[in-house]
Amino acid sequence: GPVLATEKPLLTKEELESNTRLSCQCKVKQNIRIEIPEELFNVKEYAVIVDKMEKLTSTIKKLTFNLGEEEINFKPGQYVQLKAPAYDGNDEEVYRAYSIASSVNDKHIIELLIGYTGGIATTYVHQHLKEGDTAHINGPYGEFYYHEDDGPIIFAGAGTGMAPIVSILQYMADNNIMREAVFFFGAKTRDNLFLLDKIKAFEEKLNLKFIPTLSREESPEWKGERGRVPNAIDKYIDTGENYSAYLCGSPAMIDSIVEALVKRNVPVDKIYFDKF
Missing domain, CATH: 2.40.30.10 (Translation factors)
Structure with missing residues (x-):
């Protein structure tokens, strides 16, 4: 049946266009077939x-x-x-x-x-x-996970968004996956950086470059990138046609990074993200 008014605020534009319904708002009047994603088992x-x-x-x-x-x-x-x-x-x-x-x-x-x-x-x-x-x-x-591919990778995250990226990098290290990769990590100051020894070990093991970018660091001792992650992407990524991207952070941060990646021609269907 048609989508109810109570459902519309909870569905995306794409879901509405594909006639997606909320099961809790549907009355079953005949036999139906239910498909359960295998991973849920x-x-x-x-x-x-x-x-x-x-x-x-x-x-x-x-x-x-x-x-x-x-x-x-x-x-x-x-x-x-x-x-x-x-x-x-x-x-x-x-x-x-x-x-x-x-x-x-x-x-x-x-x-x-x-x-x-x-x-x-x-x-x-x-x-x-x-x-x-x-x-x-x-x-x-979760539908956010590593996809087997051959092209280069852009990782981007902030704060606890480090977690799934570390798990993916560990998987790559364990399986000797040497795809070219760059990891942009956003933080306010140097005090907000962590797991640097672990990331350094990944850089030594993998074909990885780690680029932390600080938005509020005032010390002249910091010689790394300043500003926000999209600025660093604009600086380091010339053209992204062959890239896939894995992003984890706040919705506002993810949206701004996706915009920067699309400007660099990273394929939308290869931009994977987890908003929290």
């Missing part, structure tokens, strides 16, 4: 132990969860959901999505990068969760 609930919590910046922590005898199979770039239970000052149980930062080969370990925003889940992580605690995650999920 991998989704499970896990009780995990917090092995380690490491402070990377003033607002970002790296969490290492141990799945014990359980295994998780995911594609590099995908995410899991972490449950934040009720705690002192919050009586609501919520799930929040966080990209996986660890290797697909570490089937008993999950690493997440979680920045403090003052929300229910990040407050739970930064102020209540401790090493040795039991936590609950489910997954994996």
Whole structure:
């Protein structure tokens, strides 16, 4: 049947044009066929132990969860959901999505990068969760993941958007994938840069160039790029016809980077992104 008025605000222009409906708004009047994406059969609930919590910046922590005898199979770039239970000052149980930062080969370990925003889940992580605690995650999920190809790659991210890109780079390193790659990482100041040793190791192992660009760094000691990621893309990418791109960051940041990539003729169907 036709799309209802209650559905229209929740559907994109493309979804409306393709007659996509919200299942919760449809009345089934005859037999229907339901197709479930194969990857959803991998989704499970896990009780995990917090092995380690490491402070990377003033607002970002790296969490290492141990799945014990359980295994998780995911594609590099995908995410899991972490449950934040009720705690002192919050009586609501919520799930929040966080990209996986660890290797697909570490089937008993999950690493997440979680920045403090003052929300229910990040407050739970930064102020209540401790090493040795039991936590609950489910997954994996997501259509943002590494695609096998031969062309060069542009990675771009900011903050905890580092997580899925690190997982993809680890996959490339583990499989000796030597595609030419450049990683633009946006931050405010040098204090907001992290995992630099890990990225340096990827540069030495892979055909990768890391280009951090700082928007608010005032020190003259900083000799790297200044400004925002789209400015750096304009500077370093002349023509992007052969590139694919993987982007992770805020919606506003992603939109501005996509615009910069399209200006450099990066194919739209090879621009993969995860907005958070």
